[in-house]
Amino acid sequence: MSQLSPEMAAPLLSSQECIFLDVREPDEFARSHIPGSLKAPLSQLTAQSLPDIQGRKVILLCQSGMRSEQARQFFLQHGVEANCIEGGLTAWQKAGLPVNENKAAPISIMRQVQIIAGSLTLAGVLLGSFVTPSFYWLSAAVGAGLAFAGLSGTCMMASLLSKLPYNKVKA
Numbered sequence: 593m594s595q596l597s598p599e600m601a602a603p604l605l606s607s608q609e610c611i612f613l614d615v616r617e618p619d620e621f622a623r624s625h626i627p628g629s630l631k632a633p634l635s636q637l638t639a640q641s642l643p644d645i646q647g648r649k650v651i652l653l654c655q656s657g658m659r660s661e662q663a664r665q666f667f668l669q670h671g672v673e674a675n676c677i678e679g680g681l682t683a684w685q686k687a688g689l690p691v692n693e694n695k696a697a698p699i700s701i702m703r704q705v706q707i708i709a710g711s712l713t714l715a716g717v718l719l720g721s722f723v724t725p726s727f728y729w730l731s732a733a734v735g736a737g738l739a740f741a742g743l744s745g746t747c748m749m750a751s752l753l754s755k756l757p758y759n760k761v762k763a
Contacts (some may be wrong), residue, residue, distance in 0.1 A: 593674055593676075594661075594664060594674075594676060595600065595657075595675065595676055595678040596651065596675050596676070596677055596678060597679075597683075597687075598677055598678070598679065598683050598684040598686075598687040598689055599677050599687055599761045601633075601651055601675075602682075602684075602687075603679050604628075604649070604651060605628055605684050606628075607627065608648070608671065609648055609649055609650055610648055610649045610650075611630065611643070611645050611648045611649070611650055611651070612626055612628060612629035612630065612652075613629065613630055613640055613643060613650060613651070613652050613663070613711065614626065614631055614632065614652050614653055614654070614681075615632055615633060615634040615637070615652055615653070615657065615659050615660055615662075616631065616633065616655055617633050617656050617662040617721060618631060618633060618699045618702070618748065619637065619698065619700050619701055619754075619759060620655065620725060621633075621698070622694060622697040623628040623693070623694055623698070623699065623700065624681065624691050624692065624694070625681075625691065625692055625694045625696040625738075626653065626681070626684060626689075626690070626691060626692070627690055627691070627692050629653065632645060632663075633733075634654070634659045634662060634663050637663060637666055637727040637740050639670055642670060642672070643669075645672065648650075648674070649658065649673075649675070650667060650672060650674035651672070651674070651675050651676075651677060652664055652667075652674050652675070652676045652677070652681050653676065653679070653681055653684070654678040654680045655678050655681050655682060656680045656681075656682055657676060657677070657678060657683075658680075660676040660677065661676055663676075664676050664736070672759075676687045678715050687718045698758050699749045701753050701759060702750065703757075704750075705747060705749050705750050705753065708749060709734050709738055709749065711738070712730060712731070712734045713730075713734045715727075715733065716729070716730030716731030716732075716733075717731050728751065731742045735761075
């Protein structure tokens with residue numbers, strides 16, 4: 593069974609036979625995570641960076657379950673069996689299970705990108721409609737940037753935001 597419901601996984605949290613690996617990005621982990629889980633960002637997983645599991649059962653989680661499934665495939669390629677928490681941290685929270693939250697931590701970089709890109713797009717449309725059509729280019733530029741980010745897997749706005757002091761996540 594590759595998927596565990598949050599209710600099935602919860603009792604395993606206190607087991608010395610299991611290790612919970614959170615594959616979300618460090619900024620997401622800093623904001624909220626399951627107590628006792630370890631940070632193992634999918635974007636930083638390599639054969640050399642695999643955590644020492646010492647024969648324990650690996651349980652992976654992310655926000656919704658998609659990245660943890662990608663991580664599970666990576667672990668399988670490296671000879672490590674792993675299970676995912678079905679529905680990720682979102683389902684874990686909906687089940688009323690414990691989560692360490694740090695409301696002082698900044699929201700995730702990708703949410704910041706979505707807020708800024710959405711605001712710039714809306715501003716371009718409104719300014720283009722009520723001031724001058726030249727402002728439509730702002731919306732077009734944001735759309736082009738988002739398309740490039742999706743195609744290339746790199747986001748310039750996220751890179752810039754990650755350099756801001758309030759987005760620095762301590763190791």
